[in-house]
Amino acid sequence: APTPSVAPVPPAPPMMAATPPPAPPAPDEDQDEDAADARREAAEARAEAARDRAEAAREEADQVKERVREEMQRARENFRRGKRGARDVVARGQNLEVKEGESVESAVVYGGNLIVRGTVEDDAVAFGGNLEIHGHVEGDAHAFGGNVILGPDAEVDGDVSAFGGQVQKEAGARVEGSTESFGGAGLGRMVAGEIKRGMHEVRDPASANTDDDDDGDERESRGDGLASFILQFALLFGLGFLGQMFFPARMKELGEEIRGRPGKVAVVGIVGMLALIPLTVVLCITLIGIPVAFALLVASMLGTALGYAAIASELGTRLPVLRGRKTQAGVLAMGLALLLLVSHIPVLGVMLNLFLIPLAFGAVIRTRFGYRPRGMPEPIFPRNEAPV
Numbered sequence: 001a002p003t004p005s006v007a008p009v010p011p012a013p014p015m016m017a018a019t020p021p022p023a024p025p026a027p028d029e030d031q032d033e034d035a036a037d038a039r040r041e042a043a044e045a046r047a048e049a050a051r052d053r054a055e056a057a058r059e060e061a062d063q064v065k066e067r068v069r070e071e072m073q074r075a076r077e078n079f080r081r082g083k084r085g086a087r088d089v090v091a092r093g094q095n096l097e098v099k100e101g102e103s104v105e106s107a108v109v110y111g112g113n114l115i116v117r118g119t120v121e122d123d124a125v126a127f128g129g130n131l132e133i134h135g136h137v138e139g140d141a142h143a144f145g146g147n148v149i150l151g152p153d154a155e156v157d158g159d160v161s162a163f164g165g166q167v168q169k170e171a172g173a174r175v176e177g178s179t180e181s182f183g184g185a186g187l188g189r190m191v192a193g194e195i196k197r198g199m200h201e202v203r204d205p206a207s208a209n210t211d212d213d214d215d216g217d218e219r220e221s222r223g224d225g226l227a228s229f230i231l232q233f234a235l236l237f238g239l240g241f242l243g244q245m246f247f248p249a250r251m252k253e254l255g256e257e258i259r260g261r262p263g264k265v266a267v268v269g270i271v272g273m274l275a276l277i278p279l280t281v282v283l284c285i286t287l288i289g290i291p292v293a294f295a296l297l298v299a300s301m302l303g304t305a306l307g308y309a310a311i312a313s314e315l316g317t318r319l320p321v322l323r324g325r326k327t328q329a330g331v332l333a334m335g336l337a338l339l340l341l342v343s344h345i346p347v348l349g350v351m352l353n354l355f356l357i358p359l360a361f362g363a364v365i366r367t368r369f370g371y372r373p374r375g376m377p378e379p380i381f382p383r384n385e386a387p388v
Contacts, residue, residue, distance in 0.1 A: 111334045128333035145333030164241050164329035240309025240332050254310035257363045269362025307360025312336040
């Protein structure tokens with residue numbers, strides 16, 4: 001039998017090697033670092049903004065709390081003042097008493113006595129009278145031309161001083177500050193110290209400006225008007241009191257000259273002040289004349305202050321207060337207080353000083369510092385008497 005034919009098997013195609021897929025590109029390291037830095041900066045910016053918002057919120061909360069605290073403090077002070085009746089009290093030509101349980105801001109008396117049995121939240125000052133304290137004074141206590149009497153229950157948080165009087169302190173009285181009596185030698189030391197301080201300020205303007213700044217802060221805290229008034233009053237009262245104590249005849253001569261011919265004396269004072277300017281310039285030309293010019297200026301200022309005190313004494317004598325009970329210190333204190341009060345009025349004070357300062361200087365010139373001889377001097381002992 002015939003053999004069946006077998007179909008030829010086609011050859012298998014050759015096997016091809018599989019090509020691997022291309023590898024992904026390798027990441028750029030610089031781009032990764034930039035992206036990381038950008039993310040980090042963004043995170044830091046968000047954190048900084050959050051901190052700023054938190055700080056602003058905290059500051060706003062602090063401001064709100066501070067305003068609330070101030071309003072509450074102001075409300076408490078207003079309530080306390082309204083409840084206790086705190087206020088400024090001033091008396092002229094009469095006595096003043098701060099009664100027990102009463103509270104005032106400050107107490108000032110001109111030409112009378114001041115008695116404190118309650119509370120004075122600032123200063124207590126008496127011009128031309130005594131200051132008697134049986135209560136609490138949170139500031140200073142001053143008496144010009146009178147005594148300061150501290151009872152056994154007196155409490156003073158500041159300083160206590162008496163100009164032309166004494167500080168009488170009983171057992172049990174408490175004074176936090178200093179206690180000084182400026183009478184006689186003590187008053188002289190006080191005036192000399194103020195003059196020395198003024199000369200130091202003239203020589204050293206920088207220190208003067210510093211002192212003025214410090215004094216300005218103190219005056220703002222205590223009341224600049226009252227502090228300036230007390231300083232001027234103390235200087236003029238000190239010089240006038242020393243003049244009445246050691247040169248009574250010359251002070252009397254100044255008063256008579258001012259009282260007799262005020263217009264003529266003021267004209268002489270104006271002429272003398274104008275002549276003082278070229279005279280000082282001429283003296284300063286030579287080396288020897290400089291100290292002479294300086295001494296002349298100092299003597300002129302002291303003489304004018306004494307003349308001003310004489311004017312104040314003449315005015316205090318004519319005030320209708322304390323009739324029959326006036327003393328030299330009280331008269332001087334009342335007159336000075338009135339003159340300085342008027343001189344602190346803006347326009348009227350300037351006009352008043354433009355007349356009073358030449359009047360005081362003219363009286364000093366016409367009487368030769370209160371030493372003008374009138375005819376033949378009287379004998380020391382009368383003819384019908386013999387010296388002992």
